[in-house]
Amino acid sequence: RKTENKELLAAVTGAIWKCPSYRLAIKTEMMIENLVKNLSSDSEELQKHCASAIFKCAEDEETRNLVRHHGGLKPLATLLRKTENKELLAAVTGAIWKCAISKENVTKFWEYKAIEMLVSLLTDQPEEVLVNVVGALGECCQEQANRAIIRKCGGMQPLVNLLTGTNQALLVNVTKAVGACAIEPENMMIIDRLDGVRLLWSLLKNPHPDVQASAAWAICPCIENAKDAGEMVRSFVGGLELIVNLLKSENKEVLASVCAAITNIAKDEENLAVITDHGVVPLLSKLANTNNDKLRCHLAEAISRCCMWGTNRIAFGETKAVAPLVRYLKSNDVSVHRATAQALYQLSEDPNNCITMHENGVVKLLLGMVGSTDEILQEAAAGCIANIRRLALATEKAKYG
Template identity: 25%
Template sequence: MTGKDKETVTTKKVTVTTSDNVSSSSEESSSEEESNDRFNDPATDLPADYWQIQKLVKYLKAGNQTATVIALCALRDHPIDQEVCQLALRDVGGLEVLLNILETNDVRCKIGSLKVLKVISSHPEVRRSIASLGGLETLVTLFSSPSNQLKALASETIANVAQFRWARRIVRKSGGVPKLVDLLDVDKTILMEPMEKLTTKQREKLEVALGGALALWSLAKARKVKECIRQAGGITLLARLLQSVHTELLISVMGIIQMCASEESYRLAIREEGMTRNLLDHLHKDNIKLQIHCAYAIFQARQSRTLIDSLSR
């Protein structure tokens, strides 16, 4: 790394206010207490991966550009989807280092860091730590990057972290919602062509749209976010995405509609944008997950008399 980049990969010190902590759900709080009890107990027999990860984080802190890439690759060779490894990264200050790497100018290091963050943010305690360290604001800035891979990974990480109210508020106040809506703007050719016929560049664009949809699905639990999506022109884009042949994308889009259909403005839009027929078509697709979310979306929109009449024809 350059001298500037070395300075960036330092430990951040961020104080979390009591009011922010109160926003967490009781379910997350109980799981965090259980994790703390287990891993702070000196009698706990920790596996070798725990100590290996701590060594790798030391290399991340002190390494140059090449050493950083190697250390990030080595991290991914460990079972970082397991709780003990996720908490090992947190305990030794690895989260701060990974987030600071996102502020450097090296795209390879950023991608490597995001690939780790995307996996470990599945742990409730880790994602709260990411939010408290200012990680969400940093992730939002990555949407300005020309790299499609960076944008896709950043949005998928936000989708994991935004599982609690405080995180959703941070993303909204950071201006992340309109930027995520922009990621849904995909050419119709990409939406209609099967995956095997897409070029590498088109597949990247599809991955970006999928990441954006996943993030908005998590964020759309908040009423203010639903309004932000509407104001950013998200309804028209959702209507276009409903015509896609890509099932994974359809499931995420249906999840957003499922969340937003509780609002009257969205129920009217479902009718005005011609989404009714798409909802009915997808309800008969041979994919259980898609059918479930489609059914929930129709259920949420049940207050619209026009929609119900349309579906019953």
């Protein structure tokens, strides 16, 4: 590894990163330091292999930190200027994408003006490069400052344009990037004007579950930050039926993302009435027997929100959603507790649901949560217990006068 022969170095590095069992060795052998050093080599072949090695290894947090520690982020950002060598560009953008998973690295990329350079690569690039560029932007725009930079550099239009593509990996990355950008109301106005939300919605029909889930996650911030979200959603002909039908998916990530989207859709009363007509209640109830905490959390939120219409509270009881929800309170995840307590509070407005909850031992589980430091959880738990208590007192009064 101390050799100065660039051709030999390039060949060896190229061989190493293709072999998975060496990835651990790369980290332990202090080889990251050498990979970083050779990013500044005058051999593009060697630069490419070193960037590729970082791309493959930087899924790992320790590697991402080592790349930063050894000063590897600046040369990576600098290499974005080598736009003629597409293989090198693909390796470099891949390395930046994976390194950007760590927030500290994103801060450095911001300093080195990498975001602006990435935006300039959103057009006229091979798909291999685009997948990585958009992946990197998706990670970088978790930070507010970078969401503004993308807009100011004219990145919104090319990003939205990429929603019409067919490459699965590219679609997963671009939906994530558009969704992250939509957190900014100014960006959301542009996305809406460019018909981006409609394009996201149409990706729910994509045959790949990863694309469906990524599109549904992206739809959530779009609804949250749109001017008139209810009207926007209604304007998509068949859109509400489409999203409700995705609750029949077998894929847990699709189900969680669709539940999150339904929670947002249901904030509008008119749209909640429409999804109720499309059978959202029995479909949500059918999912209740799950051990997946991510799904539990978003499902409980969706149930809570859907209770706000008509006789949906009663319908959730009739379709057997209540008892499984009580079991969610035994999860170790606090966010599951919070969402579930809110759902149970809403459901407890119906006497029959109170009886089911009581029979399933909900009071003991909720009592411990009344003392929670999380105010939302505390209030929901107390409210649910109060409703059960009120019903018990009314029953006794009726019985004994």
